[in-house]
Amino acid sequence: MxxxxxxxxxxxxxxxxxxxxxxxxxxxxxxxxxxxxxxxxxxxxxxxxxxxxxxxxxxxxxxxxxxxxxxxxxxxxxxxxxxxxxxxxxxxxxxxxxxxxxxxxxxxxxxxxxxxxxxxxxxxxxxxxxxxxxxxxxxxxxxPLAIETAYEGLERVGFSAGKSVLVLGGAGGVGTQIIQLAKHVFGASKIAATSSAGKLDLLKSLGANLPIDYTKVKYEDLPEKFDVVFDAIGEPDRALKAVKEGGQVVTIVAPHPTVPFFVLTSTGTTLEKLRPYFESGKVKxxxxxxxxxxxxxxxxxxxxxxxxxxxxxxxxxxxx
Missing domain, CATH: 3.90.180.10 (Medium-chain alcohol dehydrogenases, catalytic domain)
Structure with missing residues (x-):
């Protein structure tokens, strides 16, 4: 080429x-x-x-x-x-x-x-x-757009090793990258993610410990709460019910009165920073x-x- x-x-x-x-x-x-x-x-x-x-x-x-x-x-x-x-x-x-x-x-x-x-x-x-x-x-x-959005969102909420995260829309363009970055780059202690039943195996293969079939389970009713909820589908009100006290929700879909919303600032620096993870095959x-x-x-x-x-x-x- x-x-x-x-x-x-x-x-x-x-x-x-x-x-x-x-x-x-x-x-x-x-x-x-x-x-x-x-x-x-x-x-x-x-x-x-x-x-x-x-x-x-x-x-x-x-x-x-x-x-x-x-x-x-x-x-x-x-x-x-x-x-x-x-x-x-x-x-x-x-x-x-x-x-x-x-x-x-x-x-x-x-x-x-x-x-x-x-x-x-x-x-x-x-x-x-x-x-x-x-x-x-x-x-x-x-x-580019998906992984830079995933990375910037995790950075904005101060995500770090040992924290748990719930990804809403885990099988989508951004969601698939949030799961991988949370696991391999940020060192998450636990990753939960939602999808339809047919995509639960994909979520597991990407690194999710707790794949959730959103057609059968209301994630906000789970007894376990999360340090961070990353909303990639536009459900900030439900996301707020799934986050730990003192935890954070971030959304990329629509502004919300109490949930941080951001629009990506695109930069090749993020892609260069993540290059070793691509080349090693850890992030796909x-x-x-x-x-x-x-x-x-x-x-x-x-x-x-x-x-x-x-x-x-x-x-x-x-x-x-």
Missing amino acids: AAAADSPIPSQIKGWVYSEYGKASDVLKLETNVPIPELKEDQVLIKVIAAALNPVDSMRMIGFFKVNDTIPTVPGYDVAGVVVKVGSQVKNFKEGDEVYGDLNEEAHEFPKKVGSLAEYNVAEEKVLALKPKNLSFAEAASL PVVDPSGPFPFSQAVEAFSYLDTSRATGKVVIYPIP
């Missing part, structure tokens, strides 16, 4: 574009004449090989961030690809480097008009990291088994993502 760095760079590219707000099935169209983004001094131009979808993509597409957004837009935050050009101030990357990251430093603050669902895009050096050699492009693309990407979806099936991939039934991440690969 690194040979892509030697190919001539076109002035117009293929990309999935929406020019009005709505569901992907209604508004997302494949276009062949997307202008290639202009490269700034602190950016690199990436030949995209793989991308991953996130709920934030769907929220943006239906107009959730209109105040800071403009259309037409190519969606996509997570990217993995090959550097084909570097800005004059870039120090850590060169042409031919295989990189990955979350393109938008602030998810809601003026996100890029050309996201990862295009043949090329640009990203600031600071949001990228070198792709671990043992990960495929599809695996690497699945990680979790790509939904329905995919990867080919580039031509981006609309179908969004429709699947929007069911909220995906396991891990929905990935688009290969991107021509």
